[in-house]
Amino acid sequence: MHSFRADQFRMMGVLAPWLTANLPAIAKSKMAAQEAADVLAGLPAVQAKAGLTATETKKVTERRTQQREAFETHILAMLGPLQMVATALNDMDFLGLVTIGRTTFKELRPELQAGVGQQVLAKAKANAKKLEDYAIDADFLAEAQTLADTFQQGLPDTQSLLDARQNANATYDEVHEAQMTQIYALDKAMSVFEAVNPELFKGYKSARALIDSAGGKAKKGKGEKPA
Numbered sequence: 001m002h003s004f005r006a007d008q009f010r011m012m013g014v015l016a017p018w019l020t021a022n023l024p025a026i027a028k029s030k031m032a033a034q035e036a037a038d039v040l041a042g043l044p045a046v047q048a049k050a051g052l053t054a055t056e057t058k059k060v061t062e063r064r065t066q067q068r069e070a071f072e073t074h075i076l077a078m079l080g081p082l083q084m085v086a087t088a089l090n091d092m093d094f095l096g097l098v099t100i101g102r103t104t105f106k107e108l109r110p111e112l113q114a115g116v117g118q119q120v121l122a123k124a125k126a127n128a129k130k131l132e133d134y135a136i137d138a139d140f141l142a143e144a145q146t147l148a149d150t151f152q153q154g155l156p157d158t159q160s161l162l163d164a165r166q167n168a169n170a171t172y173d174e175v176h177e178a179q180m181t182q183i184y185a186l187d188k189a190m191s192v193f194e195a196v197n198p199e200l201f202k203g204y205k206s207a208r209a210l211i212d213s214a215g216g217k218a219k220k221g222k223g224e225k226p227a
Contacts, residue, residue, distance in 0.1 A: 005176055007210045009050060012179060016043050018207035025200050032189035039186050042162035042179045049172040064154065064174065068110075071151040074144040075117045076102055078124050081134035085127050094123060107184045110177075114152040121145055183208070 019026070019036045027033040079098050086095035097119060108116060124131060124141055131141075162178050187208070193201040 004210075005173075008176070008180060009046070011208065011210050012043055012046060012183075015183070015207045016040055018203065022200060022203065025197060026190075026193075028196065029189060029192055032186070032192070035182070035186040035189045038162075039179070039182045042182050045162045046172075046175050046179045049170070049175045064171070067147070067151050067154065071117060071144075071147045072106060072113075074140075074147055075120050076105065078120060078131075078136060078144070081131055081136060082120065082123060082127070084134075085130050086123075088130075097123065107181065109181050109185075114148065117148050118152070121148055 016039070019040055023033065023036060026036050079100070079102075082098040083095060086098055097116075100116065105113065105116065121141070121144060124136065124144070128136075128138065128141060131137075162175065162182065190201065190204050193204065
């Protein structure tokens with residue numbers, strides 16, 4: 001397990017008992033309570049996979065990672081040009097779709113990410129002539145569509161990944177990322193407590209922090225946001 005993922009895995013183990021102990025206070029927000037329950041429900045699947053990482057098929061993991069990264073790269077590359085096209089058209093719905101942040105896009109549940117990517121592609125195709133001025137031609141759009149379809153067709157459902165009874169064919173990396181996606185959703189739901197219950201929010205941030213196994217200090221990694 002890579003060191004950053006190992007730090008995330010340790011954080012999961014710290015966060016779970018804190019959530020369990022504080023569920024009554026978290027329940028003031030119905031959505032935060034539901035997200036917390038999803039995080040707690042997903043942890044056993046991650047723990048079950050953690051001891052099996054040595055037996056994973058490396059090529060499968062690498063292929064799935066490459067497919068997702070290629071899909072993300074092509075979608076993200078179109079966002080800037082599409083924002084300019086949408087602004088020129090004064091189309092606020094169009095602009096709202098394509099102004100999604102890079103980090104936000106990467107942290108979406110995979111099935112939602114695939115859906116957003118397909119919507120972005122539909123807008124790109126509808127404005128293909130205008131995009132030619134931005135070096136996005138028919139070949140680029142065709143390649144992006146193929147990558148999006150490949151990503152979507154091979155996509156395990158996040159909830160299935162976190163159900164230990166259904167994730168037998170999933171890799172540790174997939175299950176780990178699914179659990180982190182649940183935690184990112186919890187981060188958003190817990191943000192209200194910064195105003196509603198500052199002490200609870202402070203405790204959440206402490207439990208949620210990543211601990212560097214080498215130096216013992218909280219750290220953030222690629223795509224990692226503070227709670």
